Amino acid sequence: MGILTCTLCREDSLAIDTDYKPEISCLQQSKNQELKRLGNVVQKKIGEIQQAGHAVCKDNQFFECVLPTCGFTCSVHFLTPCVLLALQSRKSFVIAFRNVTSTSDFRHIKREIFETSFFPVDNPCNALYIPTPIEEIKGNNSPFEFDLTSVPDDVKRRVRELHSNPMAWWMGQAAYYLLKLRPEVGAKIDEGFDFTQQIVGVHIRRTDKLKYESEYHSVEEYMAPVEDWFNQREIDMMGKKNLPRKRVFIATDDPTALDEIIEKYPEYDVSYDQASIENAFNKHSRYTDVGIQHVALDVFRLTRCTFVVCTMTSNICRLVFELKQVKNGDDTQSVKSIDWRYNYHKAALPSWHVVTIQHLPSHGNELMLEVGDRIKPMTQDWRSGYWKGMNERNKKIGIYPANKVVDFQNIR
Structure with missing residues (x-):
């Protein structure tokens, strides 16, 4: 039986600056x-x-x-x-x-x-x-x-x-x-934007989300993965003539976050939809036809970004992650959450969690986790980033970090 050999191919659909194309x-x-x-x-x-x-x-x-x-x-x-x-x-x-x-x-x-x-x-x-x-x-x-x-x-x-x-x-x-956009709405996705070149999307969700479900995150926390991503691109292009431009698309419900990024990161080309930010900031206008259209456009713009930084406590972040899997195939590495890992239904508890990273307790109420352990979730705390549950292996009950487990997903 022969051995199938496979060389690296250029992914034309993800083409970016003249001298750089990500290899797949x-x-x-x-x-x-x-x-x-x-x-x-x-x-x-x-x-x-x-x-x-x-x-x-x-x-x-x-x-x-x-x-x-x-x-x-x-x-x-x-x-x-x-x-x-x-x-x-x-x-x-x-x-x-x-x-x-x-x-x-x-x-x-x-x-x-x-x-x-x-x-x-x-x-x-x-x-x-x-x-x-x-x-x-x-x-x-x-x-x-x-x-x-x-x-x-x-x-x-x-x-x-x-x-x-x-x-x-x-x-x-x-x-x-x-989400089948009407043509006249879909045509607005690219108006004034260039998603044919490499660009990192950043979604910053604040306002009412901070009251109940999410912690405040500074713009530095959002921009750190962005900096890492562009630094890696520069390493990939070492020795080539044209380094990639640092371009970001910002979607947010907090106008001050946009102002802060523009002020603190002058080396970046920052693009955004001002009307979308203003509508998102006003809790009443979000639910109008114009407000919903702006949210939808931001979602589809973020799916067109090469890489996205966001928070999975936000439905927008999770929806972008899901739609990217439809658009690009297995594209799970193109979205970075700075709080929770992906969870398809935040309001419901999964049947089980499966441990992917070993965890040694630092406090008496934490569970020791071994890779492959199955944990029965009991409660969740979106703010702290911890779950409470029972380890099926030893029947112990305690808290454990959300970033070291994945949901057990069963499609039969």
Whole structure:
């Protein structure tokens, strides 16, 4: 049996400055191409289920997904499991938008506002018909388990084999189906920006997020990985004539963060959408058609960046990470979170955590972790970066760092 040899290939789609193109192995390149092919199969299957449900719009042919009271990307992450549940149940989903008029209920996203920027992904069924309860669709599975009966077994198997974070790939497929931009909106992504050359995206989430879910992080914390990334590029290009320009795209809800970066990092070319920052800063305008459009544009701009620095406590960061897996194949190394590792559903506890890095306790209430240990999560603390749970190996209960475990993800 012969041995397959593989040399390095140039990835033209990631081409950057004249004398520098990141190299990717032929093996990884073929894996990414196969992941894109599998993605096309999944997108077609979702569409078939949705269209079949619309054609026979009657009792038990569809189930309803109710939008929560939260922002745009938060709502997307509540809807993505519905897409996977459609693949599991072979029933189409209908989004229940809340039609509220009270000014105190501004955090509800209305259908007409969503569909100003995106094509409809469902076809609301006649109110005379009663949808199947979503609880019946979910069954007893945890939020991290899906039995995708409508997807061929070989597709699920190949995704597990090819991608380093299969759940991120599946969530990306679900989000990609939901977020079909209207052409006039999609045309604005590149207006005034150049994503054909290497550029690092930085998403800084502050304002109301700091009250409940996230810690404050200085611009220096965000820019440190950016500096490291460009320093590595300079090492890669050592001896070549044209060093890459240091370019960053900033998306934030805090205008002072942008001002600080411009002042403290004058060697960088800084690009940003001023209107987007102003809309994000105003908690009321975020939920208007213009505000949601700006958030969506920032998300898609960040997915076009060569490398992204953000915080996974933010739904925007997690959505960018997921969509990058659809766009580029296995692209998990192109996003750096300065707080949490990727977790597809922040509001739910995974069935298990699997330890990837050994941990020696520094305090009496910490667990000792060995690579491969399975931990049953009990509670989470987004601010401290620690979970509390039980180590299945020795049945001990304690806290453990989130950056040394990954979620157990089960797509059957």
